[in-house]
Amino acid sequence: MSRDDEVARLVSRHFKMDKPETGLPLAVSPIGPDEIAAGINTLLSGWLTMGRQVQEFEAAWAAEVGTKHAVCVNSGSSALLVMLSALVETGLLKRGDEVVVPAVGWSTSLFTVAQAGLIPVIVDVAEDSLVLEGEWDRPVLAVHLLGCPSRAVGPMIIEDACGAHGGKIAEKKCGSIGVASAFSFFFSHHLSTIEGGMINTDSLPIADAARSLRAHGWIRERSDAALAAAASPEIDPRFLFVSPGYNLRPTEITGAMGLVQVPKLEGFVAARRANHAAWCVAIDALNLPLRVYPESPGTSHAAFAFPMLIDADSHLDRRTVCGRLEEMGISTRPISGSNLIRQPVFPKVVGARVEGPTPVADAVHERGFFVGQSQEFTEIYLDRLVEGLKQAFR
Ligand SMILES: Cc1ncc(COP(=O)(O)O)c(C=O)c1O
Numbered sequence: 001m002s003r004d005d006e007v008a009r010l011v012s013r014h015f016k017m018d019k020p021e022t023g024l025p026l027a028v029s030p031i032g033p034d035e036i037a038a039g040i041n042t043l044l045s046g047w048l049t050m051g052r053q054v055q056e057f058e059a060a061w062a063a064e065v066g067t068k069h070a071v072c073v074n075s076g077s078s079a080l081l082v083m084l085s086a087l088v089e090t091g092l093l094k095r096g097d098e099v100v101v102p103a104v105g106w107s108t109s110l111f112t113v114a115q116a117g118l119i120p121v122i123v124d125v126a127e128d129s130l131v132l133e134g135e136w137d138r139p140v141l142a143v144h145l146l147g148c149p150s151r152a153v154g155p156m157i158i159e160d161a162c163g164a165h166g167g168k169i170a171e172k173k174c175g176s177i178g179v180a181s182a183f184s185f186f187f188s189h190h191l192s193t194i195e196g197g198m199i200n201t202d203s204l205p206i207a208d209a210a211r212s213l214r215a216h217g218w219i220r221e222r223s224d225a226a227l228a229a230a231a232s233p234e235i236d237p238r239f240l241f242v243s244p245g246y247n248l249r250p251t252e253i254t255g256a257m258g259l260v261q262v263p264k265l266e267g268f269v270a271a272r273r274a275n276h277a278a279w280c281v282a283i284d285a286l287n288l289p290l291r292v293y294p295e296s297p298g299t300s301h302a303a304f305a306f307p308m309l310i311d312a313d314s315h316l317d318r319r320t321v322c323g324r325l326e327e328m329g330i331s332t333r334p335i336s337g338s339n340l341i342r343q344p345v346f347p348k349v350v351g352a353r354v355e356g357p358t359p360v361a362d363a364v365h366e367r368g369f370f371v372g373q374s375q376e377f378t379e380i381y382l383d384r385l386v387e388g389l390k391q392a393f394r
Contacts, residue, residue: 003044008037019376023329024385026305026372027188030261030268035192038256045252050215053255058198060262061183066176067200069207072255073214076162076184077108078248079197083180084116086199086209087158089243092179093118093139096351100154102132103354103361105143107337109160110349113141119351122341124358129296130307130335130368144174145336146370147272147302148293162197165190166269167302174302175200185254190268190302190375191261193254209243217245268375272303275377279306282386288393289314303373307335310367316393318367324392325371330385332369339365 001009012033019028042053054072062070073079087093095117101110102125113120120141126133131150132142139156144164151169157178161167164174165183175181180203185196199210204223211221219225219240229237273295280294289311295301310318322332337343339361341354371385 004037004041007040007044008033011037011040017376020329022384024331024371024377024381024388025374026331026333028372028374028376029187030190030192030264030375031187031194031257034260035257038260039253042252042256048252050249050255051252053252053259054250055255057255057258057262060259061198062200064173064262064265065181065183065200066173067181068202069200069204071199071201071207071210071214072250072258073197073199073248074250074254075195075248076182076186076197077106077112078214078246079162079182079184079199080108080112080160081115081246082210082213082248083158083182083199083201083206084112084118085213086206087180088116088118089209089213090203090205092156092206098138099158100132100136100138100140100152100355101352102141102143102145102150103339103341103358104130104364105141105145105160105336105340106162107340107343107345109141109143109162110337110340110352111345114350114352119353120349122352122354122358123356124360125364127360128293130293130360130364142178144302146307147276147304147373148296149174149299149301151296151299161200163189163304164302165304166265166300168300170298176202179203180206185258185261188372190272190304191258191265193250193257193261196250196254196258212243213245214248215245216247217241217243269302271375271377272373273301275373275382276301276303276306279382279385282382283308283389286386286389288389289316290389290393305333305370306373307368307370309363310369312363312367314367314393318369321392322369325388328384328388328391330371330388332371335364335368335370338368 132152136154140154142150143160159181161175162184167174180201185193
């Protein structure tokens with residue numbers, strides 16, 4: 001028996017997936033025996049730092065999303081930072097340019113815009129989807145929040161697809177719509193490499209800039225490395241730096257786990273999307289003072305998590321509802337950063353400003369919450385959620 005087979009056999013013998021007997025967990029990790037065996041085999045291979053497996057994962061992910069290039073990094077937040085910095089590095093955006101950012105998003109959706117030297121202009125999200133919609137006169141960061149595709153348009157679309165693997169607008173997959181996009185492969189996501197992220201783009205200059213920015217600013221892995229080396233013949237090309245970069249590289253374990261996961265994504269997303277639709281119908285039918293968010297017309301929801309909004313005139317506030325759900329083992333969270341302008345960090349986000357009122361984001365901030373979603377959730381989990389919500393609003 002080969003070493004790989006031996007590892008696979010041992011891992012499947014010892015692998016245990018915890019599925020709670022009651023309640024609803026926030027997430028079920030998609031990391032199973034195949035991914036663990038791939039990780040162990042990578043550790044045993046002796047090549048641990050970014051190499052061939054990361055390259056193969058990048059190629060598989062570019063093909064999956066439908067872009068020419070994909071550049072792997074160590075988290076979704078890193079992907080956002082590298083992507084936005086690459087837009088500045090390539091001159092597609094200039095330092096000080098304004099970027100429209102939804103008031104409801106993840107914290108680093110906002111921070112990385114400022115960290116890249118751009119000015120975040122915060123606007124409200126749409127009432128029906130809780131994401132940015134409509135037409136804008138400046139570049140937009142379309143955050144596909146909790147898997148709901150953002151249909152915002154503008155002179156440049158930049159996608160935060162960190163939670164929208166497999167989502168679509170018309171037939172275009174999230175991550176292939178804008179000039180560049182960022183994905184996260186954190187533990188709880190559709191596809192997971194424990195931590196991890198990816199920048200997708202059709203632009204070779206953006207991909208090259210991202211390759212330098214993720215790894216010290218050097219020229220390795222750039223398509224134009226030979227050209228850059230020839231332009232600075234006095235410097236050893238192994239340590240030739242062309243961009244003020246970071247070190248946000250993934251390890252080979254990320255590549256190995258990702259490669260095992262990519263072929264599973266379509267099935268995972270189909271299961272999540274079907275759950276999302278069924279959950280919307282079942283919860284709506286309860287006639288509770290609670291709003292759900294069905295898929296927007298013309299889109300295919302990636303169903304990362306399941307958001308709900310308690311009515312303003314409900315007899316119960318969010319603290320009570322979520323407290324009761326948690327007591328029943330149903331995990332809840334606020335809807336990401338909720339209204340980011342109301343977070344204590346907001347004054348520290350350099351240059352950020354607000355444009356217009358944000359009543360929807362305020363409602364989310366005060367009355368919104370989400371429960372988990374997973375490809376592993378069968379009807380039993382919906383029954384538990386329905387029963388839990390009935391009890392919570394009693
Ligand atoms: C919309 C969005 N942006 C960014 C991130 C950050 O990704 P990571 O946790 O991999 O840094 C997340 C994480 O869930 C997210 O949902």
